[in-house]
Amino acid sequence: MLDKYIAKxxxxxxxxxxxxxxxxxxxxxxxxxxxPALKVAMKWGYIDKIPECQRLRLPDKIGRIVTPEHFELIYxxxxxxxxxxDQTCDAEAWWQALLVFAVTTGWRISEILAFxxxxxxxxxxxxxxxxxxxxPDRDDVDYLPQPTxxxxxxxxxxxxxxxxxxxxxxxxxxxxxxxxxxxxxxLPCRSKTHQHSPRCHVYGFHALRRMCGTENAERLxxxxxxxxMRHKSFETTQHxxxxxxxxxxxxxxxxxxxxxxxKSDNGDGKAGPNGDSxxxxxxDPDASADGQNPPTSSS
Ligand SMILES: [Zn+2]
Numbered sequence: 001m002l003d004k005y006i007a008k009x010x011x012x013x014x015x016x017x018x019x020x021x022x023x024x025x026x027x028x029x030x031x032x033x034x035x036p037a038l039k040v041a042m043k044w045g046y047i048d049k050i051p052e053c054q055r056l057r058l059p060d061k062i063g064r065i066v067t068p069e070h071f072e073l074i075y076x077x078x079x080x081x082x083x084x085x086d087q088t089c090d091a092e093a094w095w096q097a098l099l100v101f102a103v104t105t106g107w108r109i110s111e112i113l114a115f116x117x118x119x120x121x122x123x124x125x126x127x128x129x130x131x132x133x134x135x136p137d138r139d140d141v142d143y144l145p146q147p148t149x150x151x152x153x154x155x156x157x158x159x160x161x162x163x164x165x166x167x168x169x170x171x172x173x174x175x176x177x178x179x180x181x182x183x184x185x186x187l188p189c190r191s192k193t194h195q196h197s198p199r200c201h202v203y204g205f206h207a208l209r210r211m212c213g214t215e216n217a218e219r220l221x222x223x224x225x226x227x228x229m230r231h232k233s234f235e236t237t238q239h240x241x242x243x244x245x246x247x248x249x250x251x252x253x254x255x256x257x258x259x260x261x262x263k264s265d266n267g268d269g270k271a272g273p274n275g276d277s278x279x280x281x282x283x284d285p286d287a288s289a290d291g292q293n294p295p296t297s298s299s
Pocket of ligand 1: 189190191194195196197200
């Protein structure tokens with residue numbers, strides 16, 4: 001009976017146009033349906049205990065996260081932006097400041113656009129946000145890192161908003177996407193069913209917020225991160241922390257050919273598919289010697 005239900009349900013449309021119902025949604029529906037029955041079965045003595053049935057919380061629920069490498073690429077291509085053209089600073093500086101601000105504060109794009117100069121002290125980097133502008137309805141204080149302050153100083157204009165944008169949201173997104181395409185960002189789209197659009201292959205603004213969350217998950221105490229990200233519930237923050245931990249664990253466990261590991265150990269950050277392995281042994285005799293000789297001392 002359950003198999004039939006799952007088979008039928010998985011053919012029904014999901015949230016997005018052209019998508020089918022997600023697997024974890026069905027899984028959770030099934031659990032919700034059978035758990036009461038199992039409870040009764042236990043009460044009546046048919047079973048000793050309710051079998052463990054975890055609700056699925058898929059990592060893709062959290063959405064895309066900008067990688068540090070992609071962030072750098074995007075940052076370097078802000079010169080293709082022509083808007084905003086009505087400010088004293090140029091569009092490139094505006095966008096670079098926006099990106100750096102977004103990733104160091106983790107604020108939502110709507111909060112960033114609403115941010116005003118009287119909420120920041122450029123000397124100390126202290127940011128005071130008033131209750132009506134942030135979501136959890138309370139005043140907050142945060143400190144901007146030095147690079148963020150420098151980027152803000154570079155775009156200081158007459159407008160009371162830090163990031164004045166006199167166009168609509170769609171145009172803002174379009175410019176962001178154009179910068180990414182110029183940076184060579186082309187993300188795979190996980191959906192195999194819908195009609196792809198250009199938006200499928202670039203990051204949205206929220207991916208910067210997620211980057212802030214996951215990159216800071218290990219650097220900040222959980223409560224500080226929650227405050228920074230302005231998560232209403234601590235559970236959301238913990239989800240980020242859990243995700244970051246899982247990602248790190250996976251990265252550590254992922255198989256990497258030994259010669260590539262050596263390469264990055266030696267400070268050669270560009271250990272990519274284009275890396276020249278012939279040059280490696282010649283340029284760096286220590287690396288190959290390490291590989292051939294068993295370690296003489298254990299530490
Ligand atoms: Zn797509």
